[in-house]
Amino acid sequence: MSGSAIETPSGKGAGDENFPVGSWLLPAHLRPHVACYYRFARAIDDIADNGELAAEDKIRRLDRFALTLTDPIETDPALATAHAMRESLARTGVTTRHCLDLIKAFKRDAVKLRYRDWPDLLDYCEYSANPVGRYLLDLHGEDPAAYPYSDALCSALQVLNHLQDCRDDYLSLGRVYIPVDWLAAEGLSVEVLDDGPSPPGFRRVLDRCLEGVDELVGTAELLPRHLKSWRLAMESEIIVRLARRLTGHLRAGDPLAARVGLARRDFFLAGLGGIAGVCWRRLAGRARAKVPDARRRVAK
Numbered sequence: 001m002s003g004s005a006i007e008t009p010s011g012k013g014a015g016d017e018n019f020p021v022g023s024w025l026l027p028a029h030l031r032p033h034v035a036c037y038y039r040f041a042r043a044i045d046d047i048a049d050n051g052e053l054a055a056e057d058k059i060r061r062l063d064r065f066a067l068t069l070t071d072p073i074e075t076d077p078a079l080a081t082a083h084a085m086r087e088s089l090a091r092t093g094v095t096t097r098h099c100l101d102l103i104k105a106f107k108r109d110a111v112k113l114r115y116r117d118w119p120d121l122l123d124y125c126e127y128s129a130n131p132v133g134r135y136l137l138d139l140h141g142e143d144p145a146a147y148p149y150s151d152a153l154c155s156a157l158q159v160l161n162h163l164q165d166c167r168d169d170y171l172s173l174g175r176v177y178i179p180v181d182w183l184a185a186e187g188l189s190v191e192v193l194d195d196g197p198s199p200p201g202f203r204r205v206l207d208r209c210l211e212g213v214d215e216l217v218g219t220a221e222l223l224p225r226h227l228k229s230w231r232l233a234m235e236s237e238i239i240v241r242l243a244r245r246l247t248g249h250l251r252a253g254d255p256l257a258a259r260v261g262l263a264r265r266d267f268f269l270a271g272l273g274g275i276a277g278v279c280w281r282r283l284a285g286r287a288r289a290k291v292p293d294a295r296r297r298v299a300k
Contacts, residue, residue, distance in 0.1 A: 006061050006078045008053065010046040025235045025275075030139055033088045037135055040065075040085040041102055048106035051173060058110040066103050069096045098135040101127045113174050114190070117181045118212055121162075122155055124177075129158035136232065146226040153220035153240060156213045160246050163209060167193050167256050182208055196256035206255070210247055217243050224278055233282075238274030245270060 021038050047053070047061050068074040068082035069089070089096055105128035115121040133150030137143075162169065162177035169175045170193040183189065186201030198206065220240050224233040245266045253260035 006064055006076070007043050007081065008046050008050045008061075009043070010049065012042060012046070023235060025231050025238075027140075027229075027231055033092055033094075033139060034136070036084050036088040037099075037132075039081055040099060041132070043081045044103055044106050048109040049173060055110040059107050062103050062107050062110075066100055069099055092139055094135060094138045098131040098138070101131040109175070114176050114180055115178070117179045121159070121177060121179055125155035125158045126151070129154040137227075140227075140229045140232050142227055142229065142232070146223060149220055149223035149226055150236075152216040153223055153236070153243070156216035156220060156243050157239070159209060159213050159216075160243060160250065163206060163250055164246075164255055164260055167196070168259075170194065178205060178209065193256065196254070198254045198256045202256070203254075207251065210251055213243070213247055217247070225281070230278065230282065234275050234278045237278050238270050241270035241274050242266060 021034070026034060044062055044065055047058055050058065053061075064074075064076075064079060065082045068076070068079045069086050072086070075083075085099060086096075088094075089099070105124060108124065108127070112124075115124060130151040133154040134144075134147055137146055137150055159177075166176070166178060169177060170190060176190045176193065178190075178193075180190065182205045183192065183202075186205055188199075188201050188205070192199065192202050217240060220243070223240070224237040227233040227236065242262060246260075246262055249260050249262070249266075
């Protein structure tokens, strides 16, 4: 394969994402590594989403990315994004697994167009979304015991994104990330995604998905409390709050009629509340921790 044709940039960047990517809240020395990981994820996602490539071609290109991560002899200049990721991982000591899992998910995207039920969809999220949170935790030196809370947040964000883009994903890529058994229970087929506005049965399916998101976010709300880094905790708290706000918008809106998204007001309120919430909890926790010490000194 000619190296110059391996990547297929879509032109999308961090500014096109729903949620913050390597914001100023994160430590300055780690932001370049976060940006490197994002560029890697964007590059392989663009390959998987390229409607002009055959499935076999997508998989071959993604395999080249995987090989570059694990083989230092691979020097094809067209794989510069993968080379940079390999060097970043070497410098930070973060495992390649969080990159290889993403590749696994996008190889699945090349050949799988339907998800039979909710567990099947969450299994996809295990590879397409959860590695992002795990990478950030490892990069910050956090305890892997926080993985379940991070996984819940990343899976929730992935499902929300799928719900936002459900019509476009179907029309442009033929993919449906909504559980087909829930559609069938309402007497619907995937063709409902080609219509608009949403019929009552599809509205019930959306609400059922959002109930699943609520459960995930309920678990994810514990994530900031399990992090040592104040900065990462604030970033996580903000994203949790944004997820709650986007869930509310999707309950009120109709993604088959128009794209439902976050507004500047959402980012402002979530940012303010997230930063204040983490600071309040941690400062209050320190104050409570000092009280027993003071009592012990009085007792002596």
